Amino acid sequence: MKPKTLVRSLIVAGGLVTAMSTGFTTVFAQNATVDASASPILEEITITARRREENAQTVPISVTVFSQADLDAHSVTDLQDLTSITPGLRYGAEGGGQNTTISLRGLSKIPVGDGTPAVVTYFGDVPLASSGSNIPTFDLADVQVLKGPQGTLFGRNTIGGAVVVTPQAPTYTTNGYMKVGFGDYSSESAEGAINLPLVDDKLALRVAGQIRLRDAFQTNLGEGPDLDNVHQHSFRASLLWDPTPGISNLLIADYFSANEAPSNSVFFGYRPGVLTNFGGPAAVPLFGPFEPALAAAFAAQQANGPLTINSGEPVLEQDRTLWGISDNASFKLGDNITLRNIFGYRITEVSEMSDPPGVPILNGDANSVPLAALGIPLPGTLDRLALLNAGQIVDKKQETDELQLFGTSFNDRLSWIVGGFYLKDEPNGPQGSWFKQFDIYSSLTGFQLSPAAASTAQFTTKSYAGFAQTALDLSDWVLNGLKLNLGYRYTKDEISACGATIVGGTSALNAPFLNNSDCEAYGASHPGTGAGSLQTDSHAPSWTIGLDYQITKDTLAYITARRGYRAGGVNTPVFNTPGTTTNGPGAVDIAPYQYIKPEKVEDVEVGVKSDFKIAGMPMRINADVFHMKYSDAVQFINVLCCISPNDPGLPTNGSFGFNAADLTIQGLEFEATVSPVRGLTFTASGAYTHQEVNSISAIPAPFTLTASQVTLPTPEYSAAFGFRWVVPTRLWGGELALMGDYFWTNEWQAQGAEIAGYNVTNFRLDWTTGVKRNWVAGLYVTNAFDKEYISSAAVVLPTFPIAAAIYGPPRMYGVDLVYHFGK
Numbered sequence: 001m002k003p004k005t006l007v008r009s010l011i012v013a014g015g016l017v018t019a020m021s022t023g024f025t026t027v028f029a030q031n032a033t034v035d036a037s038a039s040p041i042l043e044e045i046t047i048t049a050r051r052r053e054e055n056a057q058t059v060p061i062s063v064t065v066f067s068q069a070d071l072d073a074h075s076v077t078d079l080q081d082l083t084s085i086t087p088g089l090r091y092g093a094e095g096g097g098q099n100t101t102i103s104l105r106g107l108s109k110i111p112v113g114d115g116t117p118a119v120v121t122y123f124g125d126v127p128l129a130s131s132g133s134n135i136p137t138f139d140l141a142d143v144q145v146l147k148g149p150q151g152t153l154f155g156r157n158t159i160g161g162a163v164v165v166t167p168q169a170p171t172y173t174t175n176g177y178m179k180v181g182f183g184d185y186s187s188e189s190a191e192g193a194i195n196l197p198l199v200d201d202k203l204a205l206r207v208a209g210q211i212r213l214r215d216a217f218q219t220n221l222g223e224g225p226d227l228d229n230v231h232q233h234s235f236r237a238s239l240l241w242d243p244t245p246g247i248s249n250l251l252i253a254d255y256f257s258a259n260e261a262p263s264n265s266v267f268f269g270y271r272p273g274v275l276t277n278f279g280g281p282a283a284v285p286l287f288g289p290f291e292p293a294l295a296a297a298f299a300a301q302q303a304n305g306p307l308t309i310n311s312g313e314p315v316l317e318q319d320r321t322l323w324g325i326s327d328n329a330s331f332k333l334g335d336n337i338t339l340r341n342i343f344g345y346r347i348t349e350v351s352e353m354s355d356p357p358g359v360p361i362l363n364g365d366a367n368s369v370p371l372a373a374l375g376i377p378l379p380g381t382l383d384r385l386a387l388l389n390a391g392q393i394v395d396k397k398q399e400t401d402e403l404q405l406f407g408t409s410f411n412d413r414l415s416w417i418v419g420g421f422y423l424k425d426e427p428n429g430p431q432g433s434w435f436k437q438f439d440i441y442s443s444l445t446g447f448q449l450s451p452a453a454a455s456t457a458q459f460t461t462k463s464y465a466g467f468a469q470t471a472l473d474l475s476d477w478v479l480n481g482l483k484l485n486l487g488y489r490y491t492k493d494e495i496s497a498c499g500a501t502i503v504g505g506t507s508a509l510n511a512p513f514l515n516n517s518d519c520e521a522y523g524a525s526h527p528g529t530g531a532g533s534l535q536t537d538s539h540a541p542s543w544t545i546g547l548d549y550q551i552t553k554d555t556l557a558y559i560t561a562r563r564g565y566r567a568g569g570v571n572t573p574v575f576n577t578p579g580t581t582t583n584g585p586g587a588v589d590i591a592p593y594q595y596i597k598p599e600k601v602e603d604v605e606v607g608v609k610s611d612f613k614i615a616g617m618p619m620r621i622n623a624d625v626f627h628m629k630y631s632d633a634v635q636f637i638n639v640l641c642c643i644s645p646n647d648p649g650l651p652t653n654g655s656f657g658f659n660a661a662d663l664t665i666q667g668l669e670f671e672a673t674v675s676p677v678r679g680l681t682f683t684a685s686g687a688y689t690h691q692e693v694n695s696i697s698a699i700p701a702p703f704t705l706t707a708s709q710v711t712l713p714t715p716e717y718s719a720a721f722g723f724r725w726v727v728p729t730r731l732w733g734g735e736l737a738l739m740g741d742y743f744w745t746n747e748w749q750a751q752g753a754e755i756a757g758y759n760v761t762n763f764r765l766d767w768t769t770g771v772k773r774n775w776v777a778g779l780y781v782t783n784a785f786d787k788e789y790i791s792s793a794a795v796v797l798p799t800f801p802i803a804a805a806i807y808g809p810p811r812m813y814g815v816d817l818v819y820h821f822g823k
Contacts, residue, residue: 048166049146050469051154051340051404051417057609060485060548060558062147062624062669064089064685068140068168073724073739075762075782077212079121079143079163080134083791084743084760086145087718088669088687089119089163091134093263093792093806094750099392100133103713104147105626106665106689107160107601110636112653114459114497115569115596118160120150124167124252124326125402126344127156129425131394132320135256136234139193139208141166147669148626149564149601151542152469152487155402156423159564159601159630169250170204170240172197175822183814187214187230195822203241210234216261217810218307222360223314227264228809233257246332255323262318262354265794266306269803270298278438278641278801286440286449289364290385294801297359306788306807312362313355313389315507321349337407344400347428353391353508356794357804361386371442380444387802388795389436389452391508395429413473423463430513432456433653434505437645450645451503454511455652456519457572458498465491469544481550491565492539498523499572500531501648523574530573530580530649538598540565555610564601570594571656577649588642589700590651593658596634603628623670635660635710637703638751641799658699661710664692679726686719709752709798718745734769750793753803758789760808774820779813786811 045056049063056065064086066076076082080091092101094111101109107118109130121128123135137143144164151157176194181187193208211233216226236254243249272295276288300310324346331339364383371378406417436452469487498519505511514522523532546560575581575591582589607624636655643650667689675681693707722741730736746757764780791808 047142047144049144049153049164051406052415057554057611057620057622058550058556060483060546060556060560060607062605062607062622062626064145064147064671066143068137068142071137071140071143073764073766074722074741075764075780076137078134078136079165081137082143082145082163084762085720085722085741087685087720087743087745088147088667088689088714089145090714090748092713092750093134094794100130101713102130102160102163104145104161105628105667106663106691106712106714107630108713110634110657112636112651112655113569113571113596113657114457114461115634115657116156116158116461116493116567118158118566119163120156120158121163121165122155123165123254123324124344125155125164125328125342126324126326126346126400127398127423129346129348129394129396129398131396132322132348132350135165135322136210136212136232137165138191138210138234139168139236141168148560148603148605149542149544149562151465151491151564152467152489152544153417154404154419154467155421156463157465157489157491157542157565159566159599167236167238167252167254168193168206168208170195170206170238172201172204173823175820177818177820179816179818181814181816183214184812185215185217187812187814189213189816201242203239205240206238208236217812218264218309218807220264220309220311220316221304222309222311224311224316224355225261227261227309227311227316229261231258231260248330250328252326252328253324256320257322258318258320260318261316262352263792263806264309264311264316264354265356265358265804265806266309267298267301267358267802267804268306268790269796270295271798271801271803274799275801285367285369286382287385287438289367289369289383290362292365293362293385294359297362298802301358307810309358310360311355311358312360312386313353315353315391315509316355317509318352318354319350321347323347334407336409336412337405340404340406342400342402342404344398346398348394348396348398349428350392350394351509353434354389356390357387357802358794359387359802359804371445371447374449376447378442378445378447380442380447382440382442382449384441384443386436386439388438389507391434391511393431393434393508393511393513395427395431396425397428398423398425400424413476415471416469418468419466421463421465421467423461425462426460427458427516430456430515431458432511432513434508434511434513435645435654437640437654452505452511453501453503453645453648453650454505454508454513455573455650456498456500456502456514457652458514458516458519460496460516461567462494463491463567465489479549483548483550485544485546485548485560487544489542490539491542491567492537493567494535494537495567495569496533496535497570497572498533499574499652500526500529501573501650528576530575530577530647532574532576534570534572534574534594536568536570536595538568540598540600554612555608557608559604559606561604562602564603566599566601568598569596569657571596572652573649575649575651577647579643579647580649588639588702590639590643590656592700593637593656596657597632597659599634599659600631601628602631618675620673621670622672623668625668626666628665630663630665632659633661633663633710634658635705636751637699637705638797638799639703642702658697660697660699660705661707662694663710664694666690679728681724683722684719686717687714688717689714690716711749711752713749715745715748715757719743731767732769734767734775735773737766737768739764739766751796752798753793753796755790755793755796755805758787758808760787760789761785772820776818776820778816778818780816781811781813783809783811
């Protein structure tokens with residue numbers, strides 16, 4: 001669909017919505033009650049996307065909002081579940097269960113390196129590190145998904161959007177809840193919160209916690225445990241202090257721990273002959289004898305299905321510890337001016353050991369190569385092959401501070417905010433990734449031709465920014481209801497890294513990773529080995545300019561143009577070895593790709609938001625179209641085909657990122673709600689995202705990159721449908737509500753390969769009773785029709801002998817019981 005066609009379509013839709021809304025009277029404000037028969041989705045939704053409380057229907061940006069009640073109704077337990085209720089948004093774990101990659105509007109983060117994500121997650125107004133950020137969703141005020149470039153209003157600059165998670169804040173009433181749940185796969189959960197006013201209107205405390213346990217649903221016939229279980233503990237304490245009128249301080253301390261087996265991958269594709277020819281003709285006598293075993297392993301996996309694997313890695317685990325402190329202090333400097341400071345300190349510790357291909361150790365045949373034929377004076381043959389075992393250790397600390405001054409002027413005609421942002425993300429201990437890649441060895445002597453290596457990758461990121469945005473009401477001068485929005489940001493980023501590859505260790509848990517100072521010392525004493533430090537910096541402006549027009553009380557139209565920027569980066573380790581420069585015979589020179597340039601996005605978004613009634617039925621329609629120019633888009637190139645795994649300059653994770661292409665991305669998004677009768681609500685939402693590659697950057701042979709191989713991480717089409725029906729007659733003295741939601745997506749891309757689309761259906765039945773409606777008993781089923789589908793790619797590179805991916809969970813059911821107490 002061409003940009004003009006997209007804009008015309010939205011203008012026509014906006015005209016129809018306007019006509020309908022002016023011809024019918026809206027009832028949302030009047031019906032915004034907690035009456036059981038009313039439609040809660042049609043109530044006014046308050047958001048803080050522009051760092052002040054506003055009605056979502058009057059904010060000129062595309063934003064999707066979920067309250068805690070919405071999340072519970074959709075059986076959302078962590079942020080990754082947002083994928084199935086937010087078309088166009090995809091939470092992935094590409095290459096590893098905790099390598100969180102979020103895509104929105106065709107923008108994402110490559111699964112290698114430590115670059116800035118395209119979509120940043122915030123918790124309590126503080127940005128989270130991408131690793132391990134799939135946090136649980138309990139005791140929240142709401143989750144807001146902001147679409148498009150962000151940064152002129154708050155926080156860290158992003159090119160794709162932001163997911164803003166706001167925990168429930170303390171209040172000056174005693175209240176809380178307790179919740180327990182049970183389900184199949186021995187699922188057990190318990191959570192609760194209590195709100196305590198310590199000093200009337202001065203000091204309040206809210207404490208919340210959650211425990212989630214569930215057995216694994218993926219059987220492992222090989223070494224190591226069964227996979228994809230849940231063992232998580234969460235705790236949060238929030239202290240609100242209002243010492244005097246006009247001064248308020250909210251302090252939040254949170255802790256999360258998970259000790260689990262990984263979401264391991266399943267071997268779902270096989271490319272005959274690739275293993276035999278892997279690495280070129282010289283590799284034929286080495287890997288060819290394992291082709292029959294690989295074919296047999298694939299046949300066995302196909303027979304077993306995705307819930308049973310046969311891993312060749314004895315150590316399989318995934319541990320996360322995340323904790324942080326945030327402090328949000330605000331001071332009213334006058335009737336219309338407020339000064340706010342948001343400080344954040346976070347620690348992220350992740351260790352993961354997985355088997356990305358999900359393939360057992362392969363046994364060679366009679367043609368396996370004798371060690372003596374390779375000049376190795378040992379008996380036996382190279383008769384065992386592990387394709388790829390991997391692990392990672394992340395140990396980081398992050399400090400952020402954001403200062404804001406905001407208010408209104410000229411009798412509230414001008415709303416404005418100015419601020420500054422600082423971030424320092426740095427190592428907190430040894431970290432990196434561990435790989436056994438095409439590890440061929442002798443079962444008789446244990447000799448390894450390609451021993452496992454630990455690739456230390458220590459990144460330090462500093463970001464400094466100043467930003468400002470204004471909204472000027474032009475009603476008195478141009479047109480009643482018309483506003484002009486202007487925003488500007490300037491960001492400077494400094495990135496330094498130290499990389500080194502050292503052979504050793506039997507898993508990521510005991511690999512010889514280095515801390516930052518040791519890495520720098522090792523690089524100084526080992527020149528030409530890929531070890532050493534690298535640094536780069538970049539700086540650029542971001543801006544927004546737009547108009548929004550409140551056509552009627554209940555209809556808003558807007559147009560916004562924005563520029564977004566994402567910092568450049570570095571690839572580790574240093575590409576100075578014979579295999580990565582022109583110094584070695586037959587080497588591939590990747591030294592020119594040591595650094596990654598910044599990316600730039602320029603987009604135009606046109607949208608309409610409207611509430612209205614047709615034949616007495618309250619309706620809500622929000623829609624937008626966008627057209628985006630994406631310059632210097634980063635892709636990654638895998639080098640395992642051409643650079644020896646034994647070369648210490650081998651890029652971390654076997655791949656390097658580079659500025660591959662310029663693209664045009666455009667699309668359409670919509671959300672609709674209708675309540676035909678009291679107590680019955682239907683919802684529908686959808687997203688269309690189309691990518692066009694305008695140009696491809698040069699890449700050295702033998703690597704290739706074509707337009708069709710440029711990855712679009714966001715599906716072209718996705719949609720979600722839902723309903724909620726409150727049974728009109730009371731049952732056993734209580735209210736019965738039936739809910740269902742359906743999500744569909746077509747195919748999407750990863751690593752230059754196409755991943756099949758899928759659909760998932762969930763149902764929930766809630767019974768609410770008690771004098772104050774404070775008891776709720778629920779029965780739910782997720783993936784009701786037991787669909788088998790891929791949720792994240794692991795290794796799907798066309799040049800790799802196999803394709804492997806992480807599958808979504810099977811059908812699961814359970815019950816939960818909630819008791820609310822207090823006011």
